[in-house]
Amino acid sequence: MNQLITLRTFNSLYDLEMAKTYLESFGIECFTQDEIINRTYVPNVTGGAKLQVREEQFEESVTHLIEGGYLKQEDIDLEPSPEFKFIDKLLSKFRK
16 A cells, blocks of 8 residues: 555656655655666666655645646556666666
């Protein structure tokens, strides 16, 4: 039940922090993934920094992000591309 779901991937860490702060203002606990590697000299190696929330807060988070202009309805796609799956699988070996 405490599974994290990626809401959106950001190329800009500034935009990531803005959306994260916006959701936290509604009491939604947010997590980020891959933001450190995107701060180094290798931006977008992982496809960008990810904003994540707990599974039970996903729908509420999506609603807030759409209302706040951080997300469009057509951007919501929970099935990652095959390329992203491959890169994520490769990077998961380094995250251990």
